[in-house]
Amino acid sequence: MADNAEILAGLAEIVEEVAGVAQDDVTAEKSFVDDLDIDSLSMVEIAVQAEDKFGVKIPDDELANLKTVGDAVNYVSANAK
């Protein structure tokens, strides 16, 4: 089971790959939409890659609640098998 720092680092890699945001800018308090300028299409790609990387399921109604990077880290941490 990965700790939160590892999950954050893994998410940052995905966000950089999909949206071109530098990994150092992907920090817990950042909003995907407002701070990182990630659109709904890229969020779908990020969610699919996160599912594969962390072995979690992120249903659409849960994805809508993941406003910040920290929200995503906490969701993965709580739901990873």
Place this chain on the structure above:
Amino acid sequence: MSNIDVVITGMGATTPLGGDVASTWDGLLAGASGIRRIEADWVDELELPVKIGAMLAVDPSEVLPRVQARRLDRCEQVALIAARQAWADAGFEQPTDEHQDVEPERLGVTIGTGVGGPVTLISQNDLLHKQGLRKVSPLTVPMLMPNGPAAHVGIDLKARAGVHSPASACASGAEGIAAGYEMIRSGRADVVIAGGAESCIHPITLAGFAQARTVSTRNDDPTKASRPFDVNRDGFVLGEGSGVVILERADRAKARNARIYAQLSGYGITSDAYHITGNHPEGVGQIAAMRQAMTMAGVSPTDVGHVNAHATSTVVGDVGEAAAIRNAVGEHVVVTAPKGALGHLVGGAGAVEGIATILAIYHGLIPATLNLEDLDPKVQLDVVSGEARKVELGAAISNSFGFGGHNTALLFTPAA
């Protein structure tokens, strides 16, 4: 129709001869070929009769940021690259929220494509079947839609007067330029980013063209395969690329002291209503398109010194066009056919060849038709071969025809 004059103040291109207009033009003048063997496993695996193509000289991945490139079909990538070049060439800066060189409400886009993004469609279909729904890109639809190239350019350069994407197969790029002219003449826009784009070199398109018996199978000698008007031609060579011009109201261009390459003085568009791939045996539609262009521009056939031919290097098409040119313009005209060097850029062809026509006027220089060694006696026209020819031009026509029976002629004149 209004009397607004429309001029060309910027040009951009990415083609099999080069990653911009200058290298493409230099390649045309130097007698270079953009055609080579396709280096892909499927060429031999599928036993296609066609193993050659005219691939881009500069891959879009070398030009566009990685993240932007992955959101775009290759057809959209080439359109965006050519459009940004044309925009900068016109002296405009990339628009921001604070600064725009052209008022967005007065800026339009008319960029056509023959088929848009079928390569995306096919690859995403493969993913769906092999790896399931989750692996299908959420960008699939915006990447495959044929208005995608024009729409992305409109977003990038902030065009709010309307974005249009004519689809008329191999005439799409020329129709894009004609549509831009209409936007300005009708008062809808002051500046239009106009042209065409294509990138569909794929086993299925090559197989389809091969089954239609329209493509050259001179696989052992790629640079000699495309030979418009030559007696030994055996079909076209599929290429990819984009050409984009900045069309601008002449008074606006003069007021800002813009460099004016040429004036777009008229166009003709007709349809054959005859056959889905074959051209009309008497060429009535082609003749009518060229005549319409001359009428709209107010020039007579004797004023037209040059025709940049559509001539794709097919056995039937080239002599049909030659007869139409003799009929509509006359035997005095000096002809060239850039597809010998460029291959056939489909929806990009009319725009790139329009740019070559504009440069012929601008520089007084007509590039030779590559591989024209033995002129088909049925052509009966002065087709430039060997070396480029210096000619002062008062007017020049660029022809583009497409599957479906589309005929487009653009008529350019020197800057007034």
